[in-house]
Amino acid sequence: MPGFELFGQAERAQVEDVLQSGVLMRYGFDAMRNGHYKALELEAALAKKMGSKHAQLVSSGTAALTVALASAGIGAGDEVIMPTFTFVASFESILALGAIPILVDVDDTLTLHPASVEKAITRRTKVVMPVHMCGSMANLRALKEICDKHSLLLLEDACQAIGGSYEGKPLGSYGDLGCFSFDYVKTITCGEGGALITDNEEFKKHADHYSDHGHDHIGSDRGAEAHPFMGYNYRISEMHAAVGLAQLDRLDEFLAIQKKNYGILRNALSQIPEIVFRKVPTGGEESYAFLSFFMPDQLKAEMAHKALGAAGVDACFYWYHNNWHYYRKWEHLTHKKSLSKLPFDVLELLPDYTKADFSLSDQWVGRNISCLIKLGWTNDEVEKRAKTMVEVLSALV
Numbered sequence: 001m002p003g004f005e006l007f008g009q010a011e012r013a014q015v016e017d018v019l020q021s022g023v024l025m026r027y028g029f030d031a032m033r034n035g036h037y038k039a040l041e042l043e044a045a046l047a048k049k050m051g052s053k054h055a056q057l058v059s060s061g062t063a064a065l066t067v068a069l070a071s072a073g074i075g076a077g078d079e080v081i082m083p084t085f086t087f088v089a090s091f092e093s094i095l096a097l098g099a100i101p102i103l104v105d106v107d108d109t110l111t112l113h114p115a116s117v118e119k120a121i122t123r124r125t126k127v128v129m130p131v132h133m134c135g136s137m138a139n140l141r142a143l144k145e146i147c148d149k150h151s152l153l154l155l156e157d158a159c160q161a162i163g164g165s166y167e168g169k170p171l172g173s174y175g176d177l178g179c180f181s182f183d184y185v186k187t188i189t190c191g192e193g194g195a196l197i198t199d200n201e202e203f204k205k206h207a208d209h210y211s212d213h214g215h216d217h218i219g220s221d222r223g224a225e226a227h228p229f230m231g232y233n234y235r236i237s238e239m240h241a242a243v244g245l246a247q248l249d250r251l252d253e254f255l256a257i258q259k260k261n262y263g264i265l266r267n268a269l270s271q272i273p274e275i276v277f278r279k280v281p282t283g284g285e286e287s288y289a290f291l292s293f294f295m296p297d298q299l300k301a302e303m304a305h306k307a308l309g310a311a312g313v314d315a316c317f318y319w320y321h322n323n324w325h326y327y328r329k330w331e332h333l334t335h336k337k338s339l340s341k342l343p344f345d346v347l348e349l350l351p352d353y354t355k356a357d358f359s360l361s362d363q364w365v366g367r368n369i370s371c372l373i374k375l376g377w378t379n380d381e382v383e384k385r386a387k388t389m390v391e392v393l394s395a396l397v
Contacts, residue, residue: 003189004184006375011246014242014245015242018242021033024237025237026039026040026236037238041245042241043057045245046180047197049248049251050178050197052172053199053204054199056196056204057236058193058196058236059192060194062089062181064159065090065129065155065157067211068177068179068203069097069155070097071207072126072127072153072203074097074127076098076343078124078125080128081102082101082102082112083131083133084106084326084327085110085327087160087325088333098343098346099126100346101350105360107360109137109138110136110364111130111132111133112131113360114138114139114146126153127152128143128146128152128154128155129156129157131159132157132159132164134290135160135286135289136284136286136287137280139281140166140175141283154177155178156173156177158171159181161286161287161289162251162287163254166281167284176200177198179194179196179197180195187287190241190243190244191239193240193241209227210232211231211233212234255287258287258288258375261382264382265382265386267386269386277293278294288373289372291370291373295396295397296397297367300396301318301366301369302318304369304392305369308392311391313385313392316370317372320368327358334354
């Protein structure tokens, strides 16, 4: 995703402001920084943009998920329901706390299948974590009803979907907690960074402390701060926050370009009756980061992926065989491969995914192609791309 495509004067000015102050750390050094607090500015701007009471910046999207779970008290032996189609950070963040990732099927939204979620709930379940992959959302209303029924937390992983919305609320703000990634290939970027948002004051306080070694951030002497509980270092730097400030201010600009380019490609492919587009739940608007569609069967999807690449249509992904994003290639999770000894709870309670049946997910992901929407395309380039895609795909169906 393309925030890095349009770096410009705004990003340079924010970074230069930090360099002029000489303070790259978000905490302390108050006398030196001349009132410049880029991380605090970005947190306030992000919370306002997302319609949330609180935002906490951290060092990555993975850190955001980890801190969000920790802030809600999730830990050893607790189960967190997550989709089979996501990025490995989803289960990494869960395992980092000694909790148990429970993989559940996706449906034609390419996100959590609500009926499968409800079947997976046990007495250990604490969180349902939908992942809004490739710019579009789960059926959040259905998932929220399930969470309310079973007294579970709804944590939205919106790392790939900032700018999308559901029932008029920005993605990430519908659940109890929402997480974003601002790495180099997200819609907006800090270079490296992430954030969580919430309306829960206790979760915000916990996230603030936990992400900085447990510091309570009370007073003006960092060395004298108390530590109410243990934490870790998930801080973001002022340099990264500065880039993010400029990029967040350009989010609507980026989304408008994505929507325009997405529309051209989708309108072109709509003339092929055999192609079915990913389902966007009623009340939802995707961020238009990807155009995702289904071929008639898995074989034709595989052929389409190869043919599009051969025709020079880059950035079209076939996730079914992808090492990072689909459960079939997560051998390190399946076989519990870790450099350090895994916690007892994980060893004892992690399901045997070598025997799992995720045929519902395979039915959808096996037929799916997701095409990245770039910001830097000219109108001619988009039109040419659309024409080539129609020619290639029409020959296959």
